[in-house]
Amino acid sequence: MRALIAASLLACASLGAVAPPAAAQSGDDIFPFETRRFELDNGLRAYLIHAGSPGMLAYASVVRTGARDEVEAGVTGFAHFFEHMMFRGTAKYPNYDAVSESFGANRNANTSQDRTFYYLVAGSQYLEKIVDLESDRFQNLSYGEPVFRTEAGAILGEYQQGAYSAFSILDRAVRETIFTEHPYRHQVIGFEADVRAMPQQYQYSLDFFRRFYRPENVVLVVVGDFDFDKAEALIRQSYSGWAPGYQAPAVPAEPAQTKPRTAAVTYSGRTLPMLALNWIAPAWSATDRTAVALEILGDIAFGPNSAMYRKLVIEQQRLQSLQAGFGLSRDPDFVQVMAMVSNPADVQAIEAELLAEVERFKNEPVDEKMLADTKSAARYGFLMGLETHLGVAGAVSRAIINTGEMEPINDYYRTLQSLTADDLREAARQILTEGRRTIVTLTQAGG
């Protein structure tokens, strides 16, 4: 409530010579900054990007491993757990935190379904030290079992600070209803039983590092004010000795869903009913018109500027909130419309209205002005995300997560800008079908 509400916020470029005007793309590429790509013999890829404020840089390591790679039983949440262990030092630098603190670096990491993202933001004068520190921990991480067990306690604490909200409980129910085989069945943090058993998994953690933390599975993104030649030389020198050997996990494909599913869960605290409509969707693509069209269809049909939002949230006030989450993932994942219903007796009627709206988008072409405005919003949204070094790294990492390369980000926006009303209607017809649908409701226990 205290946070800034309303639509998307924040933006801006920086001072001085390094930042070009955000609109000055070359050709029809949306990405505006000078970039160099190179690849080492061991498969490590690196992107160097000139952007952001003078004297600073962001150094990001994108590991293309996340919760989707947790295919064995009993080890859900491990990609995220392992992210924590990466801060536990090496023989050369036993105290990673102390070293990075001495640069005054803002450093952290986060884990999603499809990747683990490590970063430091610091003064450009620390580039050499940062390359040394980061290349060392990715190749020579070393920790004992007692430290491993201690960190497992912190993970349980992390689980507990977020696990008990109504939203989190609904999310778990949605995943467990949609997926039977694919690891998207579990949240990134993992199943609680697995989180509690983590202290026993020391040996597995060593295997995890050996299998996944390999150069072919990692992409470096360095953004900021620095010399390309010097950075490339440092990276080549520090990472070339890293032995390849990535073992891709056998991620099980989810059996095709053919019939609609439903589920209902209750919440022991107080909440208004929440209704989640979900459809299993294709994997992310930069060029597949149906996939890209589906991603913007969510906003058009159920976002704050949609007819449904106007009717149910603003005019009739039958919903407290209405949101669309139509972003796609590396593997087929679900897209979602989420509504919080003001009157518990109204849930079924709301569900019927939302489903009728889906049918309308299968039959009627989307309004041309709405389509044009959505393209504009996508373009400005992207450009306004490029204000900071880390924002730039995050913007390109979407393509990197899914493809291993950043170039598709330009293809993606080209596809998006070329979409027609027919593409959107086709996406609705192909994906928002009854056979792909799962509806989950959450209500307060005891009514």
Next chain:
Amino acid sequence: MITHRRMGATRLALLSSLALASLLYGCGGGETIALEEKGSPFIAFDIWVKAGSQNDPEGKEGLASLTAQLLADGSTQQDTYQQIIEKLYPMAAGYGASVDKEMTVFRGTVHVDNLEGYYGLLKNALLTPAFSQADFDRIKSQTLNYLERQRRYNRDEELSKELLYWMAYQGTPYQHPEEGYVQSVKSITLDDVKAFYDTYYVANNIVTAVGGGFPGGFPQRVRADFDTRPKGRVEKVPAPELEELDRVRILIVEKETDATSISLGFPTELIRGKGDFYAMKLVNAWFGDHRNSFSHLYQVIREKRGMNYGDYSYIEPFPLGYTTQDRPVNVSRRSNLFEIWIRPVGQTWVGDLHPRALFAARAALRELARLTANGLPESEIDRTKVFLSDYSLNYGSTVSRRLAYAVDDAFYGLSGPSGYLAAIRPELAKLTKKDVDGAIEKHLKSPGMYMVFVTRDGEALKKLILSGKATPNTYSGEVLLSLVSEDQQIASWPIVVQGDDIRVMDISEVFESR
């Protein structure tokens, strides 16, 4: 979904050459702050209304917040709310309101291509609101849903912080949460909102701040627009005057949960930029820098013992700290607490929920006592200077944030080289051990402490605290030998408190009414 190792998503980076804001004065009497960054494709706004929740009338707590939300999220005389959304949509821009104890700000950023269309909407929202009954009903309903359900059930650690302020500021205008109480918000009418707007949204009470690559004369134009508001006389609310806390006072909020959220604190006299502020900034960064492994408390409770997700301390308010690593802006106040945030501590075995919570709280109290007894060694002062000098470059990572810091400077009467972002590094460099230890002595030696626990079975925790029994930690793995002796000291660290000073409250009563 993304989980974070140590903090929320950040939008970082910054900024070595710091532009200084210039303070201009409009002929209508209202102030303007202009932070020009030539060549930037973005323009940020920070419209500061000098009123906050401290200005809420008794029984109408939450009025400042509801007023601001209605303006940010409602119709204008020119456009319905839906039309506003429709116009903002292609710009990927928006504006929003934030209300703290003393200040209300409306913030937003837009690409220069869209400046005219955007500014027109922002201006109308603040100068010609429609005060539509339908908008009011929608926002009030959403607020009540938050107060009755989400605030109580979604995030215990944020709740424990709100309760700490509620305890410490009893009887002052800072006492109530910005969003108000359930009953007070229920009593607020649209006429109340209009009256609040008429009283406080007057030309001489609004500061217009603009930053980024704006065209020539733009800040003056914004000022002139806001000077069309009538002038008015605004009564100044006296700053809270808190007496020194002479004993431990505990609030236990009872609810079904598997982990205990803990907040501790006491009043200080520290104000940004004044007196020992920078010395205490250094001390606090060492003791508990927000969501940073540099924090000593983090090292003791999380890193060595794996008890929870993190442990930090504060000399200025930090609402919504679980969402972000970025320092909050526009929460300037004339009174502050020293505050310790211990993130939820769960149970590892049946029956150890309360002992572990008390162990973590005792560990924090013990570390604070050690700090006040020993001061900080020279080597730690130097290490903190090195860290904080560079790390603080991250604070103003966007033009919106830099502008907001300039507004906060105006609140505190700081400007030019004494402005916060400009002053941090030189002020840190100047500090001596004498300065640092003197500040610790003066500001951290409190005979009393407010303590808040949100946990299961409150009476049992109360009994355990009053028994004075040691509460050893339990580990999910083996106990590290190196910790055994220290753990014994922590487990029996005294919490001296009288039974009358421990209150147990059910979650359903929390923030129901004054």
